[in-house]
Amino acid sequence: MPKLEIIENADNAIIARWFAARLKAALATSPDDIAITVPGGSTPFPIFDLLAKEDLPWHRIAVWPGDDRIVDEDHPASNVGKIRARLEPVGARIVPLTEDAQPPHFAIAWMGMGGDGHIASLFPNTDPKADDPYAVRRLTPDPLPPEAPFDRLSLTIPALVDSDEIAFVIRGDDKRAVFDAAVKGESDLPIARLLRAARHKVTCFC
Numbered sequence: 001m002p003k004l005e006i007i008e009n010a011d012n013a014i015i016a017r018w019f020a021a022r023l024k025a026a027l028a029t030s031p032d033d034i035a036i037t038v039p040g041g042s043t044p045f046p047i048f049d050l051l052a053k054e055d056l057p058w059h060r061i062a063v064w065p066g067d068d069r070i071v072d073e074d075h076p077a078s079n080v081g082k083i084r085a086r087l088e089p090v091g092a093r094i095v096p097l098t099e100d101a102q103p104p105h106f107a108i109a110w111m112g113m114g115g116d117g118h119i120a121s122l123f124p125n126t127d128p129k130a131d132d133p134y135a136v137r138r139l140t141p142d143p144l145p146p147e148a149p150f151d152r153l154s155l156t157i158p159a160l161v162d163s164d165e166i167a168f169v170i171r172g173d174d175k176r177a178v179f180d181a182a183v184k185g186e187s188d189l190p191i192a193r194l195l196r197a198a199r200h201k202v203t204c205f206c
Contacts, residue, residue, distance in 0.1 A: 117189025
């Protein structure tokens with residue numbers, strides 16, 4: 001696994017400032033627009049609200065959800081709908097996932113992790129592969145999370161690690177224990193498979 005940095009006790013404001021700084025650095029080193037992938041779920045949206053206030057050339061940033069529930073964008077369970085509501089008004093280009101999408105190289109792949117070790121919508125039952133020939137998969141979690149009982153579209157491990165760096169925001173002692181075990185190579189959960197496949201720096205906010 002590449003270099004890992006753990007940042008303890010990081011609140012949303014600290015995380016938002018870190019992301020803004022990393023985006024500015026990526027933009028400064030590229031004459032072209034950049035792309036990032038971001039998570040859904042409940043944790044990132046307050047951070048997006050703070051990040052949207054940062055002075056960034058958002059028109060140069062394409063934002064891809066790492067996964068999404070297969071619902072209409074105006075559905076409460078839609079990740080892309082909530083991302084769009086926060087970041088499109090400041091100028092970011094929001095790119096919905098489709099089964100035939102060809103995601104670009106990402107400046108940052110920002111991910112969350114579930115208590116079962118899933119990342120994006122790569123749940124343990126989906127048996128994600130580090131050499132998956134597809135960039136996007138349609139998947140059915142088993143068991144279906146009761147708060148979001150929908151089929152999903154998800155970036156695969158190869159698409160997620162095709163990035164300059166990876167960042168996680170992980171809340172809670174139970175999830176931290178799952179992450180730490182994956183770092184130590186003590187599991188074969190999706191998070192462990194992704195960390196083994198990662199080629200560049202990983203930052204984890206805990």
